[in-house]
Amino acid sequence: MPTPAPVNISDAESHVMEILWRAPGPIVAEQVVVALHESQHWQSATVKTLLNRLLKKGAIAAEKDGRRFLYCAVLPREAWLARESESLVQRLFGGRIAPLVAHFGSQRKLSQADIQELRKVIDELDDGK
Numbered sequence: 434m435p436t437p438a439p440v441n442i443s444d445a446e447s448h449v450m451e452i453l454w455r456a457p458g459p460i461v462a463e464q465v466v467v468a469l470h471e472s473q474h475w476q477s478a479t480v481k482t483l484l485n486r487l488l489k490k491g492a493i494a495a496e497k498d499g500r501r502f503l504y505c506a507v508l509p510r511e512a513w514l515a516r517e518s519e520s521l522v523q524r525l526f527g528g529r530i531a532p533l534v535a536h537f538g539s540q541r542k543l544s545q546a547d548i549q550e551l552r553k554v555i556d557e558l559d560d561g562k
Contacts, residue, residue, distance in 0.1 A: 439516055440508055447513075448473060449483045453493060454510045460505035483525045 442450060447493065452468045453460070466480045485494040492508040513559055526532045537543075543551075 440490050442487070442490070442508075442513060442515070446483050446487055446492070447489060449480065450492065450506060450510070451512070453504060453506040456505070459496060459505040461501050461503060465504070466555060507528075527561070 448469055449465055452465050456464070462481055462484055465484065466475070466477050469475055469480060484493065488495055492506065493504055494507050495502040495504050505558075521560070522528055522530060522533055526536070
């Protein structure tokens with residue numbers, strides 16, 4: 434059986450996906466509109482357009498519930514995040530992680546907590562965990 438094609442999600446669509454990923458279960462479009470209104474100021478029609486795009490891409494599913502639809506994510510957040518992360522590292526840093534970390538370290542001051550967390554990650558990788 435062939436592997437399904439990766440789903441490309443736009444920045445706008447990713448905002449909708451984040452709401453669906455955080456939802457405890459299927460939700461109606463109006464709940465997505467309310468959740469996004471403060472940060473995005475999108476109208477209901479915009480959110481419904483984004484939901485329809487995500488449906489066509491197979492990233493979400495919809496189930497009829499009376500006169501409305503209930504939406505839920507089909508694409509796991511972890512799978513999307515892994516693909517997006519890999520794409521970024523490949524595109525900008527030739528697939529290498531060290532230049533990525535060096536770039537962020539040179540562009541912004543890393544806190545001691547960030548540095549400790551990076552050391553922990555490296556130690557765990559060294560230990561094969």
